[in-house]
Each structure stands twice: as structure tokens, then as C-alpha cells.
Amino acid sequence: GQNIDQPTEMTATEGAIVQINCTYQTSGFNGLFWYQQHAGEAPTFLSYNVLDGLEEKGRFSSFLSRSKGYSYLLLKELQMKDSASYLCAVRDGDYKLSFGAGTTVTVRA
Amino acid sequence: IAGITQAPTSQILAAGRRMTLRCTQDMRHNAMYWYRQDLGLGLRLIHYSNTAGTTGKGEVPDGYSVSRANTDDFPLTLASAVPSQTSVYFCASSDGTGGYNEQFFGPGTRLTVL
Numbered sequence: 001g002q003n004i005d006q007p008t009e010m011t012a013t014e015g016a017i018v019q020i021n022c023t024y025q026t027s028g029f030n031g032l033f034w035y036q037q038h039a040g041e042a043p044t045f046l047s048y049n050v051l052d053g054l055e056e057k058g059r060f061s062s063f064l065s066r067s068k069g070y071s072y073l074l075l076k077e078l079q080m081k082d083s084a085s086y087l088c089a090v091r092d093g094d095y096k097l098s099f100g101a102g103t104t105v106t107v108r109a
Numbered sequence: 110i111a112g113i114t115q116a117p118t119s120q121i122l123a124a125g126r127r128m129t130l131r132c133t134q135d136m137r138h139n140a141m142y143w144y145r146q147d148l149g150l151g152l153r154l155i156h157y158s159n160t161a162g163t164t165g166k167g168e169v170p171d172g173y174s175v176s177r178a179n180t181d182d183f184p185l186t187l188a189s190a191v192p193s194q195t196s197v198y199f200c201a202s203s204d205g206t207g208g209y210n211e212q213f214f215g216p217g218t219r220l221t222v223l
Binding site: 043044 | 152154159168203
């Protein structure tokens with residue numbers, strides 16, 4: 001089975017940095033994804049890690065440590081439009097995803 | 110059509126009724142998935158299909174059935190709806206041929222069973 005944990009809510013100020021942690025215990029591992037989901041909308045792909053280390057994409061970065069079962073998503077220079085839920089998902093060997101419950105980030109002016 | 114479409118957008122359904130949620134993609138993706146999303150529980154996989162003609166059970170398959178007659182369509186059927194099936198349902202697809210193989214999601218169907 002899969003067990004994926006992430007904080008329920010986080011609040012930060014516009015222009016600041018927020019780090020969303022995700023820990024996982026899974027029966028198989030074939031990559032970790034982060035998705036963004038605005039209220040009432042579909043999830044959209046943000047990042048993918050399969051090897052240990054940091055992947056940077058503009059204001060967003062994602063880190064993976066397979067030995068620790070740990071990932072984080074770093075959001076820099078926060079903007080109001082970054083207010084959303086961020087979903088951590090682990091892919092097993094059969095290309096199926098298991099999702100965490102999501103972290104709701106609120107950006108305040 | 111561009112991407113994945115789902116129909117209906119929302120539906121209110123009496124318990125015991127049969128309902129089919131439709132999902133169509135035009136990206137020629139091999140794999141398709143159905144999830145339900147409930148507050149505090151995140152996305153949970155109901156059924157999936159790795160290629161046309163094959164289907165598999167996910168984490169919460171009971172009360173649901175799927176078929177995959179062709180590459181583009183992946184309908185989800187509730188044979189006899191119950192109130193616990195009230196949820197937002199998302200269909201997704203992925204290429205399944207390597208690389209990121211990220212899943213692309215449809216806009217969702219909000220279903221209420223009374």
C-alpha cells in the first residue's frame with residue numbers, strides 16, 4: 001500500500017518563500033510528482049523527480065530523497081495566484097499514482 | 110476538442126439510479142484513469158486502463174465499472190448510485206511511453222447522490 005503525508009494548510013505572505021514537505025512510504029517507487037490545483041479546477045502538472053536532488057523550474061523547485069522517502073516543493077517569490085492546493089503523488093511500477101491529501105496554500109498580501 | 114473532456118459538468122442523482130460519466134481524450138494517450146476527490150482524502154484511483162481493451166481496479170473500485178472499447182473514450186458507470194458516491198470525479202490520461210509520463214486531468218464532474 002501507499003502512505004503519503006503532507007501538511008493540510010500553509011499560509012504565507014506575497015513575495016515570500018514557502019516549502020511544502022511530503023513524506024511517503026510506498027510498496028514501489030517510480031517517480032514523485034507535484035500537481036497544483038486551484039479551487040474548482042483540475043490538477044495540473046508542476047514537477048517530476050525520479051532521482052535524488054533538486055529540480056528547478058522558474059519560481060518552483062522540487063527536491064527528492066529516495067532513501068528518506070521525502071520530497072519538498074519550494075515556491076519562491078509568492079504571488080496571489082499561487083493560492084491553491086498542492087498535491088504530492090508517488091508513482092508505482094505500474095504507472096499508477098497515489099496522491100497525498102494535498103496542502104492548501106493561502107498567499108496573503 | 111483539445112485535451113480531455115468530461116460530461117456532464119455536474120449532476121444530481123437519486124439513489125439507486127444508474128449513471129454513466131463520460132470521458133474523451135484526443136491526445137492518443139494509451140493510459141486512462143478515473144479518480145474521485147473528497148475533502149480531506151485527496152484523489153483516489155477508482156479504475157484505470159493501460160491500453161484500449163484492458164482495465165484494472167484501483168484503490169476504491171466497488172460500485173463502479175469501466176470499459177475501454179477504443180483509445181479515446183473511458184466511461185465510468187455507477188450501476189446503482191448511493192449517497193457515499195457523492196464526490197468530484199476526475200478523468201485523466203497519460204502517454205505511457207516513458208519520459209515524465211505525467212497525467213493530464215479533465216475538468217471534473219461534480220456528482221451529488223441524494
